[in-house]
Amino acid sequence: MRREWLAWTTFLLVEAAMALNFLYAPNLAPGEQVHPLSQHLFYIHVGAAWNAAVAFTVVFVASIAYLRSRDLKWDLWAAASAEIGVVFTAVTLLTGTIWAKAAWGVWWTWDPKLTTTLILWFLFVAYLLIRESVTSPDTRAVYSAVLGIVAFLDVPVVFLAARWWSSIHPVVITGQGFLMPPSMVLTMVTGFVAFTFLYCYWLWHRTALARVERRLSELRARRREDI
Amino acid sequence: MLRDVWTILRKDWQAELRTQEMAGSLLVFILLIAFLFGLTFPARRDLVYFFPGLVWTAIFFAGMLGLSRSFAGEARSDCMKGLALAPLDRGAVFLGKLASNLLFLVATELVAVPLFFALFDFSPPGHWGTLVAALALGTLGFASVGTLLAAMMAGTKRGEFLLPLALFPLEMPVAVGAVEATAGALGVAGAHAGHWLKLLVAYDLIFLVVPYLLFDYLMEVL
Numbered sequence A: 001m002r003r004e005w006l007a008w009t010t011f012l013l014v015e016a017a018m019a020l021n022f023l024y025a026p027n028l029a030p031g032e033q034v035h036p037l038s039q040h041l042f043y044i045h046v047g048a049a050w051n052a053a054v055a056f057t058v059v060f061v062a063s064i065a066y067l068r069s070r071d072l073k074w075d076l077w078a079a080a081s082a083e084i085g086v087v088f089t090a091v092t093l094l095t096g097t098i099w100a101k102a103a104w105g106v107w108w109t110w111d112p113k114l115t116t117t118l119i120l121w122f123l124f125v126a127y128l129l130i131r132e133s134v135t136s137p138d139t140r141a142v143y144s145a146v147l148g149i150v151a152f153l154d155v156p157v158v159f160l161a162a163r164w165w166s167s168i169h170p171v172v173i174t175g176q177g178f179l180m181p182p183s184m185v186l187t188m189v190t191g192f193v194a195f196t197f198l199y200c201y202w203l204w205h206r207t208a209l210a211r212v213e214r215r216l217s218e219l220r221a222r223r224r225e226d227i
Numbered sequence B: 001m002l003r004d005v006w007t008i009l010r011k012d013w014q015a016e017l018r019t020q021e022m023a024g025s026l027l028v029f030i031l032l033i034a035f036l037f038g039l040t041f042p043a044r045r046d047l048v049y050f051f052p053g054l055v056w057t058a059i060f061f062a063g064m065l066g067l068s069r070s071f072a073g074e075a076r077s078d079c080m081k082g083l084a085l086a087p088l089d090r091g092a093v094f095l096g097k098l099a100s101n102l103l104f105l106v107a108t109e110l111v112a113v114p115l116f117f118a119l120f121d122f123s124p125p126g127h128w129g130t131l132v133a134a135l136a137l138g139t140l141g142f143a144s145v146g147t148l149l150a151a152m153m154a155g156t157k158r159g160e161f162l163l164p165l166a167l168f169p170l171e172m173p174v175a176v177g178a179v180e181a182t183a184g185a186l187g188v189a190g191a192h193a194g195h196w197l198k199l200l201v202a203y204d205l206i207f208l209v210v211p212y213l214l215f216d217y218l219m220e221v222l
Helices: A002-024 A036-069 A072-103 A112-132 A137-168 A182-226 B002-019 B023-040 B045-049 B051-070 B072-076 B079-085 B090-119 B128-154 B159-170 B172-185 B193-221
Strands: none
Touching: A002 A036, A002 A182, A036 A072, A036 A112, A036 A137, A036 A182, A072 A112, A072 A137, A072 A182, A112 A137, A112 B159, A137 B128, A137 B159, A137 B172, A137 B193, B002 B090, B023 B051, B023 B090, B045 B051, B051 B072, B051 B090, B051 B128, B051 B159, B051 B172, B072 B079, B072 B128, B079 B193, B090 B128, B090 B193, B128 B159, B128 B172, B128 B193, B159 B172, B172 B193
16 A cells, blocks of 8 residues: 555656756757757756765664675665665766766766766676675575675765876866756756655665565475475 | 684685695786786887876786685585584684685786786886776775675576676776776876775775675574
8 A cells, every 4th residue: 555655656756857957948058059859868867866965874884784684684774775876876877978978079078976976886887796696595695784884985085086086187077066046946846756766665665575575485496395 | 703714714725735736827817818918908108107007907907817716615515514514603704715815816916916016117116006906996895895706606597607797897997096096006097096096995985894794694504
């Protein structure tokens, strides 16, 4: 019942965010000379980036919780959140590169934010690949927790390194703060909320699926013993 | 504690001296990669901009090979269980393995760095101290996270393939910091060695303490 509520709220919010994005928000941000359609990527980009950060923070917290409690529940939460985080990071990177090509004329720059996001994506793809290659649930949980913690702690250092590095290398674009009209702010905030609900909904779904998967493998193991 | 670290280090070196599993192949690998770079990057005047990156790429690749072997022996004959049961502090096991990996890397660098200088016809830099500091701090950062991950990967399928996938993104600050500090030591314009050495020190401190603490949990399931 509660899941249906969450599903419907998420659905309506995502629809609302899409409608605002494509029908209401202006095609051009004030003072920007970008291809008109690329502006619409902004709302998806920001929402995905924010929730990728949320997702990886959840991985970190759940990893610590697992090492403290040894409750496999936390491992499932961490793994589910990491999967969603990788998807959101991929969306962030893809929308970002397309927008960058339209706005800055290049697909990629070594801006600190871009570099950090890319490294984050690599780290958690590795996290998922390593999970896949360990069969014992307890070993997998400990490996994942250790990786989740180390990867999360690495991020601030990566950001710092990238910022120093890009400050002595040519940067295509620097600080471009723009003031947003109310229509853009409303669209962006709705996008934020919609993406956050989407994250929660996926997380709920994914952990439920993971519990079923675990139960299935337990049943299979028992059946093998019976035979 | 220190004696325990020394015990692990001595064990690894005795095993290596008897089998000579690593030293020979690593040496050949380093020679080969140096010649490969020599052939593919023709010596030019502006090579100084690429040189630090080439040296560190070679060190990282050779180090990766060394790391992936460092726990292979333990995994093969189920020695991890022995180490876990041994009356040693588990942190000491980590530090001992780290020390033996560091020794390997330093030995590799003692061959690789002069070789690169000779092959690319570089005169030794003016700032010796800075170069040594960059090498030492970069190596420590690489080895500490590397030892933690290598211990993990020894027990997984495809471990030798997965190790670089996890390790290289984690080492990004070390890679950038070590390359820039080395560039500073070589007098490349615009490179501030002092800045980057500080970053390396910070990274090394964080990633010496965190793996040391986490290794305890890892030992339980290895």
